[in-house]
Amino acid sequence: MIPTVHITEVIKRYGRNTAVSGVCFALNAGEMVALIGHNGAGKTTLMKLMLGLLRPTDGSIEVLGENPAAGQFSARRHLGYLPENVSFDTALTARETQAFYARLKGEPVAKALELLDVVGLGAAAARRVGTYSKGMRQRLGLAQALIxxxxxxLLDEPTTGLDPELRQTxxxxxxxxxxxxxTVLLSSHALTELEERAGRVIIMNRGFKVADGSIDKLRNLAQLPTKIRLKVSGLAPGELPHWLPSFAPCRRLNxxxxxxxAAPEQKIELLRHATAAGTALEDVDVIPPNLDELYAQFLRQAERMP
Incomplete structure (x- = not known):
């Protein structure tokens, strides 16, 4: 499979400050990839490098087989971009704004206007953008990106200001x-949203890529414990089941x-103990580490590296 985006040993410096340090990864058609990291980790810089808005200090970038930093970057018309802070001419209506970007991109205006309904702005399409709330401007930005x-x-904090229903839409x-x-690349601090939807996660820290893979792969690499919650009847207050193995740290909840x-390799053994002990087991929940926990773990590991 030929990647749609190929980033090789990319470095981006601003004077003495390094925003991106030797980053490598490829993105493929049909992938939905989450790009996460703290503010200043290099996420937005990477997107702007892919768009050709910035040139790398070193390394190479290919987007749809072209170099974005080259003078002629015809692949740009096949890219959609939603920046973190959208800005439009407040005197124009949403229809006028969308028509302007459609013509700029060489796309049919009628199809671009249909996107206003897709993002929930159909009823407000004739209003000036200056009257829009932040969430409405964000939706207009998404409609523009989809032309x-x-x-x-490339979506940078795309759900900022959207209510839950529109977020789902x-x-x-x-x-x-x-x-x-x-190929969809999403950057967001709403990690719970991304965990449910992204097939792959790239974690950035201070310009470095510190992890890259599916949620399952990141869980295997992080080796964080899985929480197993057992609802057991017949226990006295503060009592713990007598059959719990000594290697299993546990606590009573409400x-x-x-x-x-449970360590990843201990889950099955613990469940066998729970079901074979003759205990009045009413319910079991197995809760693997979530993306927030994985993100924090990989950042801790990165900080410990020399």
């Missing part, structure tokens, strides 16, 4: 595009719930 069914979609649209072959921290 021309882009082959690559946004992800429905983006997931449909990915299913049809669009009521009859016992929570155990």
């Amino acid at each position: 021309g069914r882009p082959r690559i979609l 946004f992800y429905d649209v983006v997931q449909r595009l990915a299913a049809e072959g669009t 009521g009859h719930v016992v929570e155990i921290d």
Whole structure:
């Protein structure tokens, strides 16, 4: 498979400050990838390098087979971009704004205007953008980014200001595009949203890539414990089941719930103990490390590196 984006040993410096340090990764058609990291980790810089808005200090970037830093970057018309802070001419209506970007991109205006309904702005399309709330401007930014069914979609904090219903609509649209072959790169601090939807996560820290893979792969690498919650009847207050192995750190939660921290290779053995002991087991929940916990773990590991 030929990647739609190929980044090789990319470095970006601003004077003495290094925003991106030797980053390598490839993105493929149909992938939905989460790019996460603290403010200043290099996420937005990477997106701007892909767009050709910045030139790398060193290393190489290919986007749809072209160099974004070259003078002629025809692949740009196949890219959609939603910046973290969208800005439009406040005197124009949403329809006028969308028509302007469609003509700029060489796409049919009528199809671009249909996107206003997709993002929930159909009823407000004739209003001036200056009257829009932050969430409405964010939706207009998404409609602009979707013009021309882009082959690559770069989204920087795309759900900022969106209510839960519109957030779900946004992800429905983006997931449909990915299913049809669009490469989607999402940068967001809303890690719970990304965990449910991204097939792959790239973690950045101070300009370095510190992890890259599916959630399952990151869990295997991080080796964080899985929480196993058992609802056990017949326990006295503060009592723990007698059958718990000594290697399983555990605690009592509210009521009859016992929570155990299990290493990845211990999960099955612990569940065997729980079901074979003749205990009045009423319910079991297995809770693997979430993306927030994985992110914190990889950053801790990165900080310990020399």
